[in-house]
Amino acid sequence: MLLNPSAGEGSAVRVGEAGLDREELWAAAGAVARRISGAGAVAVHGEASLSTVVAVVGGLLAGVPVVPVPADAGTAERRHIVRDSGAALWLGAPQEGIDLPVVPVDPAERAPFTAPEPPPGAAALIMYTSGTTGRPKGAVLSRRAVAADVDALADAWDWTSEDVLVHGLPLFHVHGLVLGVLGALRVGSSLLHTVRPTPAAYAAAARGDHAGPAAPARSGARDKGRGTLFFGVPTVWSRIVRDPDSARAMAGARLLVSGSAALPDPVAEGLRAACGHSPVERYGMTETLITLAARADAPRRTGWVGTALPGVESRLRGEHGEEVAPDGEAVGELQVRGATLFDRYLGLPEATAAAWTDDGWFRTGDAAVIDGDGWHRVVGRMSVDMIKTGGYRVGAGEVESALLGHPSVREAAVVGEADDDLGQRIVAYLVGDGVNPGAVIDHVAAQLSVHKRPREVRVVDTLPRNAMGKIQKNLLGGAAG
Incomplete structure (x- = not known):
């Protein structure tokens, strides 16, 4: 089962000022699932709102592949994603360039929904690449891949239902949506999305200054719903370091996580000086989800994204397919394989075939080094960096x-x-x-x-x-x- 309604029973989801407990979320998502059941795929306007969370969960409950559409997409990009994905319905507020039937999403609505759990290999998400090397491509991600990724990260980061996850990342990317929403729902931790990842919002969450319907009622140190697990990108952590009060507030967090780019040494050192610890780093792509991560109990090595997660393998290859030694210095293309990878590019068999080596490894296109202990450092894109x-x-x-x-x-x-x-x-x-x-x-x-x-x-x-x-x-x- 991809999403377990009983995990973290009573835990809450909050986006800005709006919140639902676990039972309310499932009932609201049930109302969406009833409307879209049987659709081939549904597009979701990926704004930072509780409606987006309800829409995505509704799609997964109904067994309908969800197509997250960037909230900041231009009309042409939005139109391409919707048409290319074959989405039959649009979930969320109407947007320019969308000619699909619109299904309104109301987090206050409640309806029961029961259906057999789709098979693990069924598509959960069709997530579009950034399009930096051409038109965005739809990566088909199975329910099995999403579950495997969240479970591996929960193990690496000691992530449990006792955590309160905080982030303000976009709800249409792997980090913000798959980890930051589906991860919390699978693990059972409370989720507080700050809408925007500002230093003040992160500091308030670390202090527990967000009383409301999503504040979990628990005994112990987390009674007040103080954030324990924070997700961010280097830009977020850099801004927090430049705000001393916010940086000091992060001292109460259990774990900080950084991704999407290398964390600069001065930022890591600034956080360590201000709050006593710095983030672990991780690596992934739309096509692979997160494949490499530093464990919560590992020494911090700024700029290094850790080791391969359980169920994932990695290697380096040169420009002509030759082996590159894992000596911590030699640079090669990072290639991966394992349980978290996508199935295919939607409607693009030639691009899918080109993305894999003859012996079954996915070509990430990223340049990296691997040291003798299996730690990875990504130094850029092979084509640009x-x-x-x-x-x-x-x-x-x-x-x-x-x-x-x-x-x-x-x-x-x-x-x-x-x-x-x-x-x-x-x-x-x-x-x-x-x-x-x-x-x-x-x-x-x-x-x-x-x-x-x-x-x-x-x-x-x-x-x-x-x-x-x-x-x-x-x-x-x-x-x-």
């Missing part, structure tokens, strides 16, 4: 981490740009205060091999990011793809 300069192969992520260690640098993006002499030259785009290009170049040369230093520094006001906080390097001028 593997820079070939002067005969060397340099991972952009490693250079970015070194740049972020300089006190004047707040944000960094490193790309390779065409160069007649070097093939590609390393160019750093930096956001900061009083950045001296020569000083930061020298800083990198002192931290890493000299050939990994940026040849050029460009100071900018902001870096382009997507909804998950990932830097969109394709929007930086001159980046070689």
